[in-house]
Amino acid sequence: MEWTELTALELGAAIKKGELSVREAVQGALDRIAARNSAMNAFVTVTSERALERAEQLQAGVKDADSPLYGVPMAVKDNICTRGVPTTCASKILDGFVPPYSACVVDKLASAGAVCLGKLNMDEFAMGSTSETSFYGPVKNPWDLTRAPGGSSGGAAAAVAAGLGWYAIGSDTGGSVRQPAAHCGVTGLKPTYGVVSRYGLIAYASSLDQIGPLCRDAADCAAVLDVIRGKDPRDGTSLDGQYGNLISGLTGDVRGLNIGLPVDCYGDGLNGEVKAAVLAVADALKSRGAEVVEVSFPVMEYVVPTYYIIAAAEASSNLARFDGVKYGWRAQEYEGLRDLYCKTRTQGFGPEVKRRILLGTFVLSSGYYDAYYRKALQVKAVIKEAFDKAFQWCDLLLTPVAPTTAPRLGESLSDPLQMYLGDVYTVSANLAGLPGLSMPCGFDSKGLPIGAQLIGPHFGEGQLLNAAHVFQMDTDWHKRVPKGGGPA
Amino acid sequence: MRWETVIGLETHVELATRTKIFCSCTTAFGGAPNTHCCPVCTGMPGTLPVLNRKALEFAVKAGLALNCGITRYSKFDRKNYFYPDLPKAYQISQLYLPIARDGAVSIRTAAGDKTIRIRELHMEEDAGKLSHDPGTGLTRIDYNRCGVPLIEIVTEPDFRTADEATAYLEKLKETLQYLGVSDCKMQEGSLRCDVNLSVRLMGSGELGTRTEMKNLNSFKAIARAIGYEAKRQIKLIEEGKRVVQETRRWDENMGATYAMRSKENAQDYRYFPEPDIPSIELSQAYLEDLRSAQPELAEAKRIRYQAEYGLTEYDSRMITSDSVLARFFEALVELGAPPKQGANWIMGEVLGALSARGMEPKDMKLTPATLARLIALVGDGRLNRNTAVKVFEAVFDSDGDVDAYVKAHGLEQVNDDGLVRETAARVLEKHPQSVADYQDGKEKVLGFLVGQVMRELKGKANPQSANRILKELLTQ
């Protein structure tokens, strides 16, 4: 095996032992980006010079480093602010925006010795499930360049899968970490709402957004989350996870763990190959001593509409600040203030963003608020309750991540409603603020990766990661490497 | 009078916190444009608001003082609209669960006493400042004020006259200043008022169509605007026309209100719960602590000054009209000054000196200790009142040392009866005609003779002693 195929923890250990320098690791990643990114379009910005400079600085501290990720090259989704480096949300309207601050996660990772290689492509403002709505063009799936990598953290998933970095930081509002992780064959985690500070994450839907890692395996996810989690005084909704060090929690023991299979998640609309692969996860964990129970989750038909009403409403407000006055892009020609607003926003936002702004404005507008927005907040309470009930019977839930494997490029955009429905398995964890993990559990007949999702109760990250870790001890789906996007 | 005016007030008050409501920028007034700003208060993407503990405390204190019920579980909401002074394009405010509700304020006008009901008090953030640049024809945007904490206090439509509205605002200002939650400076915009006004036939139970007037930045402007707008509406109705529900701007120079463009009237603010700020849950203990720490307000002080210190109602009202003055008075009393004398000094010399200098009580350097010392010297008979006034003038501006000044200028009162008797004898010798007049029963010449003795002794004699000794000598 090439050292470019090591996990982040393995690479960190190799750097610590002096088997290779930080610079070699960074240069290796930059070489792979140079060779493969043009085919995949995973990066919006590559910060080669900064990364190499940083590698030199870090090398001196290798001996004293106490972070297991010290010196490991990684990349950040482009909706996460990086001081002095353009942050675009893959939108024209933020063209030229260079934030004077870094997101909390970026600061924390820097303190742990991470080397940032650049900013990752995504759906514009994280609105999309395919990473095709980017102003900078679609991301392509390294397993099949004619297919989408999933979204919205598609650049992140594709980059990690193709070895353009050892891990990536994404964001997940309705599945945006977990679903691209599944489509690209990597492991992704959306933590409990609040466990990772949102300071510096450009908001899509504030009550649902959560930052999470995309990695080569569950152990790496644990290591990254150990670095980025914790209460941040700049984010009032952040909190300390009620658990200790996550890496040391990977005991490899799942005896007595109760795994719930929500029967409502395995019905119509689920691709047969996906279903079989996900159910095989239950069998694998069972053979390690876990117990599997069927549970009821009778709210599946409500989760997507509830999610889209709430997310669109918040988005319409969060994206109102992009008006061509304070930062970012401004329309060239306009007459007066109102026209400046309208022209800048109309030309600066792509069609999917505008679609959601309009939907969100509608559901909040006078006369429709109660019927849509308020109703959705009520259903959200019902969905939360359904989870509480399910967790009376089990420790975590096993579900598919997406109904199918990666779609062909262009296939989804033609029918927005159909695309929204594809989020059916992931959005409920966001609505209820629960942790959700996506991991590779097989391949379909087209050679595309299949993902399985584990959802836990609040602060259940430890159990999710340990269960995934146990599964990955017995399987090697997560070790498969795509050959797409040019020479490896 | 056939018509009755019905008025409700919405008052925005800036809270006197050091930092803004959701970030750590200073709230200091002035400053070069856009220097009291950060990514949070200018709405840069990815930034988040975190509530200022003091702003919450001040809002609750104000609510308690206005006799409101405090909302134990409250939240913030977003009010969405596009305007360049609002960098996030939404204002964080409170619609559904304001921090305080259902209060009452009693006011007094020439027409009598009245209670004004407070509908609600909520917290929100201030907007930035726009100014027109005539050179370029563009609008300049300064976000220094953006994010300064405000409370908005909304009354029921309980006012019937401009007098009542003014009395309420005076009372509100006095109360908030006493609490220390706001300095209520209208000229710096820290107290701003919108007026909702309608008219109806006397005796009618229904409310007429109301207009809202904005941009009122003095009590005088508010009174004038109410007068103008009531007349305008009455005239419309009497001409058989309709009052349009709209927002109108007061033009101070024209002395008139005019309608704002209809686009600005057609608003749909799309309020929804602010997801970035967790809810506020106030414990009984928190409220009790604040309640017991509430300072005594002007009304209570006025009553106490009369009952406890025997001050007149007028003096009590004057002294309590300013919290600094009231604190000054109470400190005097605590330092041992007889309350009535303390009050006399404040009403006379202190207010006189302030007004002569065009100063506010809070700008005064003179400390209660200095004035208390002066009063004590007069009380001990070591300084007479007239001399004391001179000393007061001398020490007022820099809070000088009374004892040092008296000593340096040899002003201590002559309490040596022998010296006064010697001097009095000499005066009587010089003024035989006066002596004769006195003995003829013209007793008022005594005053003249006392004056002469005081003059000989350069004003340092105790006038009572001079009086007594002169009488003794004249009747011998």
Next chain:
Amino acid sequence: MDVTPELVEHIVDLSRLELGPEEVRGIAAELERVLGYMDVLNRLDTEGVEPMSHVFPVKNVLREDVVVPFPFQDWVGLLAGAPETDGETFLAPKTVE
């Protein structure tokens, strides 16, 4: 529900966007379809359910009232990324009368 072009135009206006007549019709049809799908929520009886805005009870997160100026640097000052400034204020087309 019936989504009329007038309703769409109103929403477009509130959102400060511009759509041509063709686009308005397209959005109206699309919105009608999406909202029709969302009507599924009406099958669920939520009478008496408290709307849940915050998913779990973090509360009373407060900051101390201490001034901390933001450490801007010349190359990333507040105005550095603005489309139009006069060096000390942001500039917008005429707004105030």
